[in-house]
Amino acid sequence: MECSWIKSSPSLKRGIDIINPLEDIKFEQFLKRIVVKLKIQDLEIFSEDEKKKLEKIFKINEDQLVLAIKTIIYIFKRILKYIFKPVNLTNDLKMLGFNSEKTASIIKVWSIETSSTLNDLTSTTENKCQDNPDFNWKLNTELSSEYQRKCKIPKAYIKMSDKHNETEVELTHKEIHSLFLQIESIQNELDNLM
Numbered sequence: 001m002e003c004s005w006i007k008s009s010p011s012l013k014r015g016i017d018i019i020n021p022l023e024d025i026k027f028e029q030f031l032k033r034i035v036v037k038l039k040i041q042d043l044e045i046f047s048e049d050e051k052k053k054l055e056k057i058f059k060i061n062e063d064q065l066v067l068a069i070k071t072i073i074y075i076f077k078r079i080l081k082y083i084f085k086p087v088n089l090t091n092d093l094k095m096l097g098f099n100s101e102k103t104a105s106i107i108k109v110w111s112i113e114t115s116s117t118l119n120d121l122t123s124t125t126e127n128k129c130q131d132n133p134d135f136n137w138k139l140n141t142e143l144s145s146e147y148q149r150k151c152k153i154p155k156a157y158i159k160m161s162d163k164h165n166e167t168e169v170e171l172t173h174k175e176i177h178s179l180f181l182q183i184e185s186i187q188n189e190l191d192n193l194m
Helices: 010-019 024-039 048-058 062-079 086-096 100-128 173-193
Strands: 134-142 153-161 166-172
Touching: 010 062, 024 048, 024 062, 024 100, 048 062, 062 100, 086 100, 166 173
Parallel strands: none
Antiparallel strands: 134 153, 153 166
8 A cells, every 4th residue: 555645666665674773762862864964955864974984883885874864755745745643653664664653753753843843833824924814826827848748737826915924835736635634634633623
């Protein structure tokens, strides 16, 4: 069974096979560092000296270390694009091939990161959205392009604005459907809380 949010590949499998035997306590610190650097979009996650130390600590070579880092970055970039229940994410990570300890570490770091992101969003949106935001949308169809002749590509443009900010998003049918399902899931969770 495939996960809908990530595409499994041979290099992903190799990366997971490298990650699974890593020492659990040191792996969690390793994971936190990667995710923090990913969040601030720092291209150099580890210096050359740090990489050498990590190779000795984890008893892996440079290529294996690079693949482990790339695997974690890829997985977290994918995880952060979707909304998950921790149980579902746990099952998906195990299905991808992570052992229980690595899955628990990933879930722990993901939970902390998601909580801090949501708290940041809450504090900024409370300050910014005191006004009534304006919500507009329009549909557009790209009938053809240089690359695809006689191909219809419907797109929706959603614009949200208030007194200070304006954000416009372009979405395809599939992306709107995914957004709708995520909003519906949020609504169901909110309904369950009441």
